[in-house]
Amino acid sequence: MKKLAIASMVSMALLMACEKEKAQDTAPAAKDPVAKEVVKPAETAAAEKSEANIEGNPFFEKWDTPFGMPPFDQIKNEHYGPAFEYAIKKAKEEIELVANNPEEPTFVNTIEALEYNGKDLTKVANVFFNLTSANTNPELQAISREIGPKLSALGDDVNLNPQLFARVKAVYEQKDKLGLRPDQMKLLEDRYKGFVRGGAELDDEQKARLRELNKKITELTIKFGDNVLAENNNWEMVLDKEEQLAGLPQNVIDAAAETAKKRGHEGKWVFTTHRPSKNPFLIYSTNRDLREKIYKGYTHRGDNDNANDNKKVAAKIAALRSQKAQLLGYKTHADFVLESRVAKNAENVYNLLNQIWPAAIKQAKNEVAAMQKMIDEEGGGFKFRASDWRHYAEKIRKAKYDLDESVTKPYFSLEDTLKGVFYIANKLYGMNFKERFDLPKYHEDVRTFEVTDPNGELIGIYLTDHFVRDGKRGGAWMNSYRKQFVDENGKFRKPIIVNVLNYPRPVGDEPTLLTFDQASTLFHEFGHAAHGFLSNGVYPSQTGTSVPRDFVEFPSQVHENWMTEPEVLAQFAKHYKTGEVIPQELVEKIQAASKFNQGFATTEYMAATLLDLAWHTIEDGEIRDADEFEAKVLKDYGLIDEIAPRYRTTYFSHIFSGGYSAGYYSYIWSDIFGADAYQAFRENGIFDEKTAKAFVDNILSKGGTEDPLALYKKFRGKEADPKYLLKSRGLID
Ligand SMILES: [Zn+2]
Known part of the structure; x- marks a missing residue:
């Protein structure tokens, strides 16, 4: 918007x-x-x-x-x-x-x-x-x-x-x-x-x-967020017998002991519904009942009929949004929101989801069957259930891909990975990077680079802030200290752009070594930065990454693809001690593993998306029974019992207390553009000059100056086809 x-x-x-x-x-x-x-x-x-x-x-x-x-x-x-x-x-x-x-x-x-x-x-x-x-x-x-x-x-x-x-x-x-x-x-x-x-x-x-x-909506959305926070903080599973820790790695046990100490249970172990606590427990614990207990704790947040219950809060928010949309002349809240997005209306979003959902759910069912088979072969004698998912997925992943992070990480030192990013930026866009040591910075971790074009003309200044520290929030992002724009006197203002990440600091002489995903994130965030650097618009509200939410992740998604090309890996993915380039078979192993469990990942994400759309296509402004409503939506779509939506209604903060109402689909929507756009490079050559130029001219330089869909068609000559996304996730061959 x-x-x-x-x-x-x-x-x-x-x-x-x-x-x-x-x-x-x-x-x-x-x-x-x-x-x-x-x-x-x-x-x-x-x-x-x-x-x-x-x-x-x-x-x-x-x-x-x-x-x-x-x-x-x-x-x-x-x-x-x-x-x-x-x-x-x-x-x-x-x-x-x-x-x-x-x-x-x-x-x-x-x-x-x-x-x-x-x-x-x-x-x-x-x-x-x-x-x-x-x-x-x-x-x-x-x-x-x-x-x-x-x-x-x-x-x-x-x-x-x-x-x-x-x-x-x-x-x-x-x-x-x-x-x-x-x-x-x-x-x-x-x-x-x-x-x-x-x-x-x-x-x-x-x-x-x-x-x-x-x-009222503002009050309720704040209340919703507070309730989720309280539920997250209040729930705990206190363990006092060592045998209850069976299967857990020592670092997970230590963290649980630490949590126990903080929460007044010194000498015991406490697990919470926070992801860093819950996920390792679900993955490693061999105690099935305890896994079920923490899983239920997590999936029932805001649904416990206590002071922090969110069922009525969510239903009221949805009803009020529906009323507001109608007051403003729209049929539903989704229509109100989507009008200013690439998707335009809920029907278009549903059309797209319907092209992905069957493949995702089919794959998810295959994954369940594979895990049930493993349980049976082990003589488990029970029927697989949702709380078993992470545990058995991990076991299968280990058995099938046998991929140890400690083997891949030495090939992805942070310094070399950054060189890989600069390499593709040079090959695609002719960008050159020169580190400067004389520019002001807000923290000593920050590095500053002068970015120039092939003629030596300044494009902008690139700041990197890579290491985790107190005072930095989690995750990875791009932002600008100055966007590209043309000021009221006609002067072209050049961008100052930062990529902020949360990588571990180097220890002693050892450089920071990245997992494959972490390395990929560096390419992703640089994709946003390129969107900012190559911007060529006039008005600041339209330049760079000021595009609709369901389009903004697309340039960044595309950039992840180059990292895995053998030609690019040969440039940067070198063992930090020996200088040996990462063996191709190891890369193939990593890629095969990355497609594992995608049925689950896509299905749980899409289930949440369907829930979001259902709540925001209500036309009558009436307050619903949240549990009933949710159950019906998911049943109608044929979601399997073994998977819960990534977010259930009562803790779906993105849509009930964040800015994602009727917008949770945006991630996969952008992914579709990303996969389809990279297909153009696959077809024409990954560094094909003409394709790269078309990408800059029609996408990266345009920001929000024109309708994104029209721009995309100019770049690709046709609309994006979801099949390349399905392929990239291994959901179709
Ligand atoms: Zn992003």
Whole structure:
């Protein structure tokens, strides 16, 4: 969904994440609007600065740094609060100037003026929200809590300003006579739609109703999240006999003892429903009853008829969203959401899911049969059930693929893997990377690279922040300190982009060695970075990774493919001690293993997707019985008892307290584009110049300036075909 630049500041912190295969996986949404400078006499400006307590605040001094990098060494925690206060005040004034402009509304004085609003705020927010993810501390967290509602209110100042809407509407109504470029037309349409979707066309009574619905929905989504958190934290399985630990590796036992100590059960072992605790238990424990116990604990979070029960909360949220959609003129909440996504409507999403579901469920049934066979051969004498899945999948994986991480990791040192990333960036896009040691950085872990094109022209600055540490949240993502855009004076601004990951630090002389998946993540995140670097648009809200959620993972997904090509592996996947290139048979083993258990993975993901869509295609605004509703949806689709949706209703935070309502399908949707796009390279040559150029020209450089589907067809000459995704997961031959 495109929001107004300033309104999106708030969501920026939430949207920055870009984690592979993970829940919160979305692309960065940092905006970079620039306001027209208001020229003031020197003494007035100084007095204002003093009054606003921003004298000497680096956010309001000229950044005399190479490439206009933020002067991290000068920015202190105490600078953010006053900087935000002042920048928000200025942004408000600028909005008023646009709204009350005595001149007739035009594209430039209204739409473009809004786009370039809040220059200072962008400057502060870009640094702040990058750091609250990558390098936070309690002070920054406190500022974040304080500033969130203020940014939210600023968003309302735009969206609910009737004068502003009147001007936007006036421009919109003459859009066909204005001679606009396609990107300008899209900007105008998106702005206008943004207002309408926010309720600008409603009468006063309806507006009041909308505000009431928004308020209730917000309250309930917060409650939902709190309930999940409480359920997660409250549930524990305390073990006090050593035989209950049968099968568990020592590090898992140690962690459980540590948890027990923290929770006042010293001398015992505690397991919780948190994944790092639950998953190893399900995989390794040989105690079937205890596996069932922790599995039930996990799958019944929010479904225990206690104070933290989420059944009614979820059902109410879905009902209220349905009512809100209808108030705004949509049949369902899904229609409201999907209108601004590539998918356009729920029918298109269902059509796509229906092409994948049968193959996934068929494969899942094969997997169950294989595990039952193993149980029978072992003389287990019981019927396989859902809580057995991870345990037997691991046993089969070991027996069939016999793949030990310690054998593969030496071939993927972090340093060499990064070289592999740079190699493909050079072969595909002609990018060159030169490390700089003189640029400001926010932490000593950060490395900075100057990225240039084949003519030596600067493309942008690439920051890497690879190591796990306190103050960095989990996962991997890309974000920008500055997006590519063209400012109001026509100057092309070059991007400053960061990839943040959570790799282990090198120990002693040993470099950081990556698992195959971790190495793949580096290529994935660089795909997002390439989307940012090769961007060639004008308006900041449209450039780089500012594309719909169901499209944004596509460029990153594609990039994972190059890593496994023998030609690329030969360049970088070398044993860190001997320099020997990874043997091809080992690569084949890794790839075969990666297709293992995909029936399960795809089915559990898709079951959650179907649940999400079902809740958000309710048309009557009625409150449902959550358990009954969920059971019926999954039964109708023929989900097998041995698999639960990746998220059941009562702990499906993405859709009931995150931003993924009617959007959980986005991951697989992007994957389909990714697999199909790579097929073009397979057909034409993995570094085929023409294909790479078409990819840049139609996808990577375009950002959100045109309809993504139309762009995709220009690149590929046809629509994406889901069969390449099914193949890549081994679901069809
Ligand atoms: Zn991603």
